Amino acid sequence: MKKIKQIINQSITFKQILQSGSVTLLYRILGLLLNFIITFIITKKYGEGVFGNYSLIFTLIQASTMIFSLGLPNAMINYLGIYKIDDCFSQFLLKKGLKIILIVSILPSLLYLILANFIAVDIFNNKNLISYILVVGITLPFFIIHEFFLNFFVATKKFKKYNIFMFVVPNFLFLSLLLFITISNDNQFYTILFYSLSVVFTGIIELFFVFKKHQKKQKHTLTSKEILQFSSPMMLSSLMLFLLNWTDIFMLGAMVSEKEVGIYNLAYRLASLAMLVIISLNIVLAPKISQLFKQNEIKELHSTIVKSTRLVILLTTPLVLGLIFFSEFILGLFGQNFIQGKTTLIIIALGVLINVSTGNVDQILNMTNHQKILQNITIFGFILNVILNYLLIPKYGIEGSAAASLVTNALFNLTCLYFIKRKLGFYTFV
Helix, strand or coil, X not given: CHHHHHHHCCCHHHHHHHHHHHHHHHHHHHHHHHHHHHHHHHHHHHHHHHHHHHHHHHHHHHHHHHHHCCCHHHHHHHHCCCCCXXXXXXXXXXXXXHHHHHHHCHHHHXXXXXXXXXXXXXXXXXXXXXXXXHHHHHHHHHHHHHHHHHHHHHXXXXXHHHHHHHHHXXXXXXXXXXXXXXXXXXXXXXXXXXXXXXXXXXXXXXXXXXXXXXXCCCCCCCCHHHHHHHHXXXXXXXXXXXXXXXXXXXXXXXXXXXXXXXXXHHHHHHHHHHHHHHHHHHHHHHHHXXXXXHCCCHHHHHHHHHHXXXXXXXXXXXXXXXXXXXXXXXXXXXXXXXXXXXXXXXXXXXXXXXXXXXXXXXXXXXXXXXXHHHHHHHHHHHHHHHHHHHHHHHHHHHHHHHHHHHHHHHHHHHHHHHHHHHHHCCCCCC
C-alpha cells in the first residue's frame, strides 16, 4: 500500500489520470458485475451450448465493428486530444465520421443477410447460427455507431458519459430482457437479439448527448480521404489486435463443439477480469499520451507511462494469482461442466500477466503516430496466432488454443516494447 501511494504522489499529471481512471474502474466493475450475471443466467438456464453460440456471434459482432468502423474511433482520440465536445472542430469530425460510417456499414449488413446460411452451415457447421447471423445483419450499423460515439466521448474527455453508455445502460437493458422474457430451444438466438436491442437503444440515447451547439464558425478542410488515410492503419492494427485475442474463438468454433467454445469463452472472460485495471486506466491515459506527445513533453510522457505501468502491475498481480489458485472453484460456480476449463483459465491468466507487465504498448504506439509500426506487428501476431491455433487445437483442444494465445501475446508485447524503446527512447516500466 505504501508503494502504491508513493507512485501516485509523484506526478500531478498522473494524479489526474488516476482520478478519472478510478471512476472508470468503478463503472467497469459495475459493468462486469452485470455482465457476469448475464453470463450466469445464460450458462445456468440454457447450458454451455447456447452460451457457446452466443459467444461466437458476440465475437463476430466485435470483429465486424472493428473492421467497418475503419479505425475512426481511435483516430478521433488522436485528433481531438486537446478539444472539448462542443468545439467546432470536434463537432465537424463527429459529423464527418458519422457520415462515413453510415455509408460503409450498409455493406456488411447486406453481406450477413445474404450469406447467413453459408456462414452458419458451411463455415461453422451449425445451422442454429442462421438466426443469430440474421440479427447481426439487421443491427450491425448500430454497433458501429455505438463504438464511434463511445470513443468520441473518450476523445473529448467526457469519461462519465463513456462509462454510463459503455458499462451501465446496455448491460442493464440486456439483463432486463433476459429476466423478463423466457428463451426456449426454438428461439435460443434471442440471447444475441436481446444483446443487439440493448445496443440499438443505447445508440439512440447517445444521439442526444454527442451533438452540441457551437458558436464559433470555422472552416475545416479535412477531407474524408485524409481522415481515412490517417485512420486506416489504426483500423488494421486494432482489428489484428482484436483477432489476436479472439482468433481462438473463431477457430474453435470451426474445429470443436459449441460446448467447448462455451467453456473456453467463460475461461477467457474470467481471465479478462485481471485486465480490469489496465483497461480502465487506458481509457483516460490514451488521450493524455496523445496530448503530451503533440506538446513534445517526452519526459513527462515517459514518467506518466512508467507510473501507470507500475501501478497496474501492483494491482493486477493479486487478481491473476487469485484466478490461478481458485480456478476450479470459480469455474464451478457456473456449472460442473465448466470445471473442464481449469487449465485453460490458468494459461490465459498467465498471458494476461504478461500483457499488464509491459503496459499499454499498443496505445502508446497508436497515440504517438507510430500506428503503421503497430499495424505490422499485429499482422505478424495474427498470422502466428492462426498457425499456432491450427497446429495445437486438433491435438490439445481448448488448452492448445490457450497456449497459442499465450505465446502470441508474449511475442506481440515484447516486440511493441522494443519499438517503443527504439522510437521514443524509453521502456514502459523503468
